[in-house]
Amino acid sequence: MEIAPLLTAKKLVQPRIIKHLKTYNSMNRKHLFVFILLSINLISFGQNPKVYTLADTLRGSITQERQWWDALRYDITVKPDYNNKTIQGSNSITYKVIKGKNNTKMQIDLQNPLVIDSVIQSGKKLSFKKEGSVWYIETPKSKTGTTQKIDIFYQGKVHEAINAPWDGGWIWTKDAQGNPWMTVACQGLGASVWYPCKDHQSDEPNQGASLTMIVPNTLTAVANGRLEFKKDNNDGTATYKWGVVNPISNYCIIPYIGKYVNFKETYAGEKGNLDLNYWVLDYNLEKAKSYMPTEVHNMLKAFEYWMGPYPFYEDGYQLIETSHTGMEHQSAVSYGNHYKPGYRDRDLSGTGWGMKWDFIIIHESGHEWFGNNITTNDLADMWVHEGFTNYSETLFVDYIFGEQAGNEYNAGTRKGIANDRPIIPDYNVNAQGSGDMYPKGGNMLHSIRHGIDTDDLFRKVIRGLGKDFYHQTVTSKQVENYVSKQLNFNYEKVFDQYLRTTQIPSFEFYFNEDKSKVFYRYTNCVKGFNLPLTLKNSTAKIKIIPSDSWQNISLTKDQQSLFNVEAITKMYYINPVSVTAVK
Numbered sequence: 001m002e003i004a005p006l007l008t009a010k011k012l013v014q015p016r017i018i019k020h021l022k023t024y025n026s027m028n029r030k031h032l033f034v035f036i037l038l039s040i041n042l043i044s045f046g047q048n049p050k051v052y053t054l055a056d057t058l059r060g061s062i063t064q065e066r067q068w069w070d071a072l073r074y075d076i077t078v079k080p081d082y083n084n085k086t087i088q089g090s091n092s093i094t095y096k097v098i099k100g101k102n103n104t105k106m107q108i109d110l111q112n113p114l115v116i117d118s119v120i121q122s123g124k125k126l127s128f129k130k131e132g133s134v135w136y137i138e139t140p141k142s143k144t145g146t147t148q149k150i151d152i153f154y155q156g157k158v159h160e161a162i163n164a165p166w167d168g169g170w171i172w173t174k175d176a177q178g179n180p181w182m183t184v185a186c187q188g189l190g191a192s193v194w195y196p197c198k199d200h201q202s203d204e205p206n207q208g209a210s211l212t213m214i215v216p217n218t219l220t221a222v223a224n225g226r227l228e229f230k231k232d233n234n235d236g237t238a239t240y241k242w243g244v245v246n247p248i249s250n251y252c253i254i255p256y257i258g259k260y261v262n263f264k265e266t267y268a269g270e271k272g273n274l275d276l277n278y279w280v281l282d283y284n285l286e287k288a289k290s291y292m293p294t295e296v297h298n299m300l301k302a303f304e305y306w307m308g309p310y311p312f313y314e315d316g317y318q319l320i321e322t323s324h325t326g327m328e329h330q331s332a333v334s335y336g337n338h339y340k341p342g343y344r345d346r347d348l349s350g351t352g353w354g355m356k357w358d359f360i361i362i363h364e365s366g367h368e369w370f371g372n373n374i375t376t377n378d379l380a381d382m383w384v385h386e387g388f389t390n391y392s393e394t395l396f397v398d399y400i401f402g403e404q405a406g407n408e409y410n411a412g413t414r415k416g417i418a419n420d421r422p423i424i425p426d427y428n429v430n431a432q433g434s435g436d437m438y439p440k441g442g443n444m445l446h447s448i449r450h451g452i453d454t455d456d457l458f459r460k461v462i463r464g465l466g467k468d469f470y471h472q473t474v475t476s477k478q479v480e481n482y483v484s485k486q487l488n489f490n491y492e493k494v495f496d497q498y499l500r501t502t503q504i505p506s507f508e509f510y511f512n513e514d515k516s517k518v519f520y521r522y523t524n525c526v527k528g529f530n531l532p533l534t535l536k537n538s539t540a541k542i543k544i545i546p547s548d549s550w551q552n553i554s555l556t557k558d559q560q561s562l563f564n565v566e567a568i569t570k571m572y573y574i575n576p577v578s579v580t581a582v583k
Contacts, residue, residue: 001165001187001327001367001386052429055132058107059190059199060379060430065107065136068099071198072147073207078195078255079214079237082180085172087114088155091196094207100144106137109192109199114156116196121150133192152196159193161185164324169193173323175281180219181258183334185327188379188432191250199250202377202473210243213255220260222279224253224332225315244315244331247471249375252330256320261285265293267300267317271309274300275316284321284339291339292319295361302399303369303392308463311373311470319361326360328367328389335360349412353397353405366392374469374479380427381476383499387423387441388462394446395462410446411570413439419502424476434502443573444498450571451532452487453543461486493528498573505529507546507568507576515560519552519582520544524575533572535562550582 052060071093078089097103110116111133119126119137128137142148161169161184168189175181184194192199210228213221217238225244232238260279267274276296280288296319304310310317315331322334325344337344337360347354369392371385390413398406416439423440425431434440449458464486465479480495497505509520522529527548534543540558544551568576 001371050426052426052431055134056429056431058132058134059109061428062200062202063107064102065105066198066200066203068097068101068103069106069198070096070098071203071205072096073205074197074209074250074253075212076195076210076253077212077214080170080182080255080257082172082182082216085158085160085170086156087158087170087194089195090151090153092149092151093197094147094149094205097142097144097146097148104139104141106139106150107198108135108137108152108196109133109190110135110154110196111159111190111193114154114158114194117153117155119150119152121148126150135196154196159189161324165327171323175258175283175323177259177283179259180216181281181323183256183258183322183324184254185324185334186254187251187327190430191253195253197250201249201375201379204247204249204375204473206247208243208245209248209253210241211253211255212239212241213257214239215257218259219257220279222256222260222318222320222332224248224318224330244312246312246315246330248330249372252328252332252372254327254329254332254334256322256332256334260321263289267297269300269310269313270304271313274310274313277316277318279318279320281321287339288321292335292361295358296365298357298400299362299365299396302396303366305399306395306459306462307369307392308466311368311466317365317368319365326364328364328371330368330372333361333364333368335364337361347412348416349409350415351408351412353401353409353412356401357396359393362393362396363389366396369466373466373471375473377473377475378427379430379432380425381474382432383423383437383441384474384476384479386437387445388465390438390442391445394442407446407570410443414443414573415439417443419504422501423499440498440573444494447531447572447574448483448487448491448494451534452489453534453536453541457487489532490530493526494531496526497529497531501526505531505574507533507572507574508579509563509576510579510581511555511560511563512581515555517552517554518560518563519550520546521550522546522548522574531572531574533568535568535571537562537567 073094075092078087080087116135119128126137128135159169161167161171164171165185168186171183173181186193190199191197211223214237215221217236221240223242225242228241228243230240259282261282262279264277267276278288278292312331318332319335320332322336325336327334337358341358342355343359366389370388376384394406394410397409417436421434423433423437425433452458484491503524505525506523508523509518511518530545530547532545540562542559542562565576
């Protein structure tokens with residue numbers, strides 16, 4: 001997801017706060033019980049408890065009507081009406097029955113004002129009813145382990161994005177020459193804003209997806225993966241079908257419709273030949289040809305070195321010009337940075353390094369590794385997407401411009417940290433935490449990297465995450481435990497500190513009279529906080545593991561200068577403080 005607005009207004013990450021509880025008659029006993037437990041927990045552990053709507057719970061949790069079936073594949077068809085801002089379409093959902101009991105009621109998500117017209121399974125129409133943005137379909141009893149297919153037909157006025165991509169929805173606009181231009185941005189808001197699905201990150205269609213678009217034949221329709229066919233319908237419209245074979249997040253399946261032209265190339269990558277396709281507005285073709293490939297090649301060189309092979313060789317890599325700034329749509333990365341370095345002519349780090357490369361190409365492509373390859377089960381753990389992708393910017397700068405440049409860039413991004421609330425919010429209610437998940441998450445990872453002081457090992461961990469969780473959905477705890485295991489050190493309290501509190505740890509230290517010893521500890525931290533520190537310069541190095549209790553270590557004369565407030569601040573996201581000797 002694009003970062004800059006989250007560093008300012010943070011509109012997208014504000015949690016939903018209930019204005020009134022629905023009456024008992026509008027919810028079943030199970031959902032009421034969830035509300036009671038959640039409310040008690042929030043009141044007990046937070047000074048400003050947030051209570052969520054039933055809609056938040058239905059969207060953010062694995063309800064009984066979701067848990068019995070596993071989405072295997074989506075085959076979506078959509079026909080937009082540009083003039084009336086409506087769409088009509090269908091989603092053929094292939095699913096597996098994974099539980100034998102209570103499998104005759106299926107929860108499907110489709111947001112207002114769209115409506116479902118009909119549902120068909122095995123040639124028979126099924127009955128359904130609507131509760132808010134949730135649709136309950138009465139399905140035939142099926143045996144555990146069987147594979148079924150259900151066809152859902154829908155239509156209507158679609159929610160329009162006014163300020164995409166931060167205000168999600170369907171985007172109806174025009175290009176610079178007045179031609180119709182359409183796409184969607186829906187992370188957070190959810191894919192159910194434009195097509196019916198199980199709108200929960202934990203259940204990706206493991207067998208891939210297709211998107212068929214019926215559009216005016218004067219326009220070109222592009223989507224994820226590879227073009228399967230194009231057909232002229234001899235009625236002023238054309239049909240384009242695109243498909244991916246890899247698992248894909250619901251919000252990453254996106255149509256792009258406009259006056260597109262294409263150029264392509266093959267990149268010799270770590271896993272073999274990777275197809276690169278660039279889709280741009282026709283009047284930007286020459287500009288794109290001279291600009292995009294260099295940026296993409298540098299991105300692939302850096303990211304395949306640090307993070308492992310591009311995760312979707314089978315589907316290829318596409319960079320697609322869009323009317324908004326950009327998003328990480330899998331194998332179809334959207335790009336709207338006007339063919340200029342930086343982020344819309346700005347350096348988000350304030351160091352100068354951010355103006356030497358195209359922020360949108362690097363950041364949004366970084367999500368192919370973290371966010372698309374590795375996806376979190378719950379939106380609350382979105383720091384895994386955004387923190388690692390934020391850090392991929394530092395890794396890119398490090399690879400292209402050198403270690404010092406990477407260090408400076410990373411430290412510069414701290415100006416975007418607000419410490420307004422924890423990065424990880426409540427689970428099972430579709431809540432997103434603080435926008436600090438971007439720069440604070442990246443600075444946490446940089447601090448861990450400096451602490452271990454072994455880039456070969458750090459690179460092994462980053463690449464290992466992509467390999468061992470390849471095409472999987474995960475929890476934050478799985479990622480945290482993996483890092484600790486691979487580094488042979490318990491980072492539990494480090495993750496707790498940066499992800500679950502708003503405190504900036506203080507590193508207090510003082511010397512004895514002749515500076516032969518230094519005494520040190522952490523304060524303003526969770527109990528047990530133990531971030532390792534490696535302090536070094538051209539002539540000396542020392543490694544310590546401070547705790548929240550005073551410790552001391554003997555120093556050589558060369559090592560005394562390592563305890564420098566400015567130097568430590570640049571390397572670690574902590575607050576070093578030289579204090580008066582404790583007696």
